[in-house]
Amino acid sequence: MLELFGHPFSSYTQKVLIALWADDTPFEYRLLESDHQENAAILKQHSPFGLFPLLLDGGQPVIESTPIIEHLQAHHRGRNMWIPEGELGRRVRLLDRFFDLHVMGNMQVPVIDKLRPDGANDPFGVQRARERLHTAYDWLEGQIGEPYAVGDTFTLADCAAAPSLFYADWVEVIGDQRPKLKAYRSRFLAHPAVSRAVEEGRPYRHYFPLGAPDRD
Ligand SMILES: N[C@@H](CCC(=O)N[C@@H](CS)C(=O)NCC(=O)O)C(=O)O
Numbered sequence: 001m002l003e004l005f006g007h008p009f010s011s012y013t014q015k016v017l018i019a020l021w022a023d024d025t026p027f028e029y030r031l032l033e034s035d036h037q038e039n040a041a042i043l044k045q046h047s048p049f050g051l052f053p054l055l056l057d058g059g060q061p062v063i064e065s066t067p068i069i070e071h072l073q074a075h076h077r078g079r080n081m082w083i084p085e086g087e088l089g090r091r092v093r094l095l096d097r098f099f100d101l102h103v104m105g106n107m108q109v110p111v112i113d114k115l116r117p118d119g120a121n122d123p124f125g126v127q128r129a130r131e132r133l134h135t136a137y138d139w140l141e142g143q144i145g146e147p148y149a150v151g152d153t154f155t156l157a158d159c160a161a162a163p164s165l166f167y168a169d170w171v172e173v174i175g176d177q178r179p180k181l182k183a184y185r186s187r188f189l190a191h192p193a194v195s196r197a198v199e200e201g202r203p204y205r206h207y208f209p210l211g212a213p214d215r216d
Pocket residue numbers: 010011012013049050051052053063064065066
């Protein structure tokens with residue numbers, strides 16, 4: 001029995017949900033919401049910083065979205081090969097790291113800064129993160145595949161790309177100057193598993209600290 005602890009508006013939860021849904025893998029979705037304190041208590045037992053998602057597989061915890069998807073591939077293999085063998089797999093890992101560290105990571109800086117108490121803001125850090133998002137977009141424009149991140153195969157790289165670029169574009173617009181990346185973002189929004197993640201997160205858009213744009 002697989003149990004996923006997460007929230008529909010959380011980018012890293014969506015990354016794992018996309019893999020589970022694309023494979024039609026059965027699991028129990030345990031929402032981290034105020035009316036489910038029992039789920040938060042279990043998360044605390046296994047995740048040192050209380051970060052989610054958390055997967056329990058027969059009660060055994062797996063934390064961190066990428067190892068969770070690796071675990072799914074190893075023990076609950078579906079139709080998708082999330083990390084292929086060889087050179088393609090190494091490229092998938094590179095892009096997965098890039099989306100998590102440089103897109104998601106920089107996107108989160110202005111978002112989290114908005115939640116800081118008065119007097120604890122970091123305008124220098126926010127400006128730097130916003131500039132770095134543009135550097136990340138420029139690099140990706142030369143790297144991104146078609147139709148998927150690494151070409152013909154839907155992989156872990158797309159699971160990471162979808163939520164990170166989805167939200168990053170709300171913080172700093174990708175823009176017409178990166179036509180390949182912009183088209184890739186539009187393409188993945190039409191993927192059934194990604195579109196489901198976006199729709200299930202839609203009722204929570206008022207949670208977005210910078211204000212969600214009226215699109216997507
Ligand atoms: N590296 C982690 C990041 C997880 C993460 O940052 N999750 C966010 C939700 S998208 C979270 O738990 N935020 C709650 C908090 O920071 O207290 C992963 O890949 O799972």
